[in-house]
Amino acid sequence: MRPRLELLCAGLLLVCASLAAETRVQVVGLFPGAAVLNINGERKLVKVGQTGPGGVEVVSADSRGAVLRVDGVERSYGLSREYSEGGYSAPTRQQLSIAKGVGGHYWVAGSINGHPVQFMVDTGATSVAMNEAQARRLGLDFRVQGQPMVVSTASGTAKAWKVKADRVKVGTLELLGVESVVLEGDSPTEVLLGMSFLGRVGWREEQGVLVLESKH
Template sequence: MRSLICLLLFLPVLGVASAPEVQAILGSKVVIQYEGSRLTLAMGEQRGGVKLISIRDDRVTLEVRGEQGHYRLGERRSMSTKFTSPEPAVLRLNADRLGMYQTQGSINGAPINFLVDTGATTIALNSRDARRLGIDFRRSGKPVMLTTASKKEMGYRVMLNKVQVGNIVIYDVMAVVLDNKHFPQKALLGMSFLNRVDMTRSGNSLLLKKRW
């Protein structure tokens, strides 16, 4: 019995590992404590099995051994050491008869139809869609003057918590809401989202693949 107890004491503990602890947020960098090491990570940088995905206020998104999670400043929690490789986040779109790419998606969990627009700097919404999605753009947004194809429009710059198309999920995405109920007619999936995916055209198809 004594030898069995000694053997058990020296067996490695499996199944639980310490999670990263966010100790400081320094602009676009974070300082974390993970598995006995203190790491400073810049946006998109990976060290010690941890990659910095995004920063918003006191919330940090990290990828740890292939799995993403959200951590708040000073928060510590345990994580399972059993990790599975995530499925590739990809979406293939076929052009419509006008050569445009459209897709269903969601903003902050609410459904929305998108038109892919590489000429749009950010995601763009009309005010009616924004209200339906629960975006209080007048209170939380920053007023901006926007130049459209035909005229100048008043708008509001806002931050979207979560944007999803297919199985591609991007957090903390910049958008503008135009102070117009009808323009744009369809939500524009602009470069604030598209810059964070790889785009490959092949014939009439457009393949989107999440970069990080």
């Protein structure tokens, strides 16, 4: 009986080793021609034609999904979905990865009260900030509903109004009642995604990628 028991144990060890060696792949960011991969816990931005951790190759990628070659087999992946031999499973937290863009800034598409917005992430801005024309396009009645205030800018002080945006959405992350500031004039030229949004989600920088993550 002892030889048979030893063979059984050896078989179990081989199964365990196979499971431990299984490559776990998660696509946590999508861009034209590149994808942010989380492979066995290691995160990296990999361009089409390049190979990431674990020998995973990005065959193609756009905003809708990516085709990866994992262990010699090509499969299609959506955003924030993980593949293992047990099937697909979604992460418990919503997560968004943003690669650096023009000027070394982080740019991301989103919306304010359902209106599309191209945000520039600014961790130095206290609130979501925009100029008068942008606020009008977004339907914010800041002169009537806003609270007048004076803010400090790089060029001095400026008149502004503090308002609440009903909904601010970036990727799959959406917050309600986000404090926003509308500045008089044409500055800032871009809608800034400031700390009134970022402070309510987790954020960190990893190898030139900004990662936003819901706190629950």
